[in-house]
Amino acid sequence: VTERTSGHVRVRVDAAPAIARGYDVIVGSGALEELAEHITAAASAAAYAVVTPHTLEDTLGARVQRVLRDAGLHVELLAFDDRELTKTRETWAALTDRMLELRLGRDSAIVAVGGGVTGDIAGFVAATYMRGIPVVQVPTTLLAMIDASVGGKTGVDTPAGKNLVGAFHSPAVVISDPAVLGTLPEVHIRSGLAEAVKHGAIADAGHFRWIGEHAADLLSLDTGALEHLVGHSVRLKADVVSADPLESGRRAILNFGHTVAHALERFTGYTTPHGLAVAIGMHVEAVLGETLGITDVGTADEIAALLRRLKLPVHARLDADALLDAMSVDKKARDSRPRFALLRRTGECAADGAGAWTHAVDSQTVLRVLQQAAGASELV
């Protein structure tokens, strides 16, 4: 369900009824000023812990703190180091310890103000603190607005791989204000655009085309274009996660591009912005789908063309063997054959013969496609 209230788009996401209630995603420039109303309506609490990276502590973190304090709410600001390398159990422990020191009780709530790293780790703290307190997601990167803040997946990385320890913990409400993207480094704008391309590629050819037609507006941070992009991408993701909140089936299509992306991130020591790895991953996995006769021929070229318009990489200088090794610890890998979410064509995913939404592919075929996809590095 989508409606416009006070000039903002509101998208409803249904969660797994046994686990959480559904929640709203509110998208609009200026939404941050109405934060207190949205938060008290969705997550009334005795105290709010605003979790934000050091990089945003004096800007967006302080602003959120002020907006909430002006509304008479009890607020504590917890700043932390949000590098992907420190999205770990140690950081989770440090944050929970600080909350315990502050004597925040079961009647408190967390407000995550930051990118996907912040949302994932603050969400995981909320999922576990006192056996679970509400979390409000206030995404401040394009990627987090489009993808990470919606769907309830929270967690941390381990030496064995990304996001391997975590929990499903739906937010009480998500508030996305594209006006905050003005300070985001350009590479992270492109990173977010990659996840929007993914939503179009797996579920909506019209959205995929729209992104191509508005590439220049998006790259120059046109407010109207960004609002439409975030709103529509959230709607597409909401449709998928509402139908399958715990990823027992079709939700796995959101992993398109991600088997390769996660391996690439691991291989580069988590220094590649997630969306850039996803861009390369989508192209490689589209080629893989074509090789297997699952994806319509020409799809990989369509994806490559759109990624290039968005100044996103299509190739990476990659070591095919090492990348294949890195895939064997992917959560989607059962019986040691890596699994991939594959397209039927742009805008549509393909189930395998047994009705599963990921396809097990033998290592030799994967290796061949990876070798073929290796090119001059475009990672910038």
Ligand SMILES: NC(=O)c1ccc[n+]([C@@H]2O[C@H](COP(=O)([O-])OP(=O)(O)OC[C@H]3O[C@@H](n4cnc5c(N)ncnc54)[C@H](O)[C@@H]3O)[C@@H](O)[C@H]2O)c1
């Ligand atoms: N839970 C999910 O469903 C899900 C989905 C996709 C991605 N993720 C996770 O999200 C993470 C990636 O998120 P990301 O791309 O947002 O990266 P990020 O959280 O690392 O943020 C990127 C950088 O931008 C800075 N930043 C954030 N907002 C800013 C702003 N408004 N102005 C200036 N700087 C700002 C951050 O401090 C950081 O340095 C990965 O860990 C990935 O696994 C989770």
Ligand SMILES: [Zn+2]
């Ligand atoms: Zn992703």
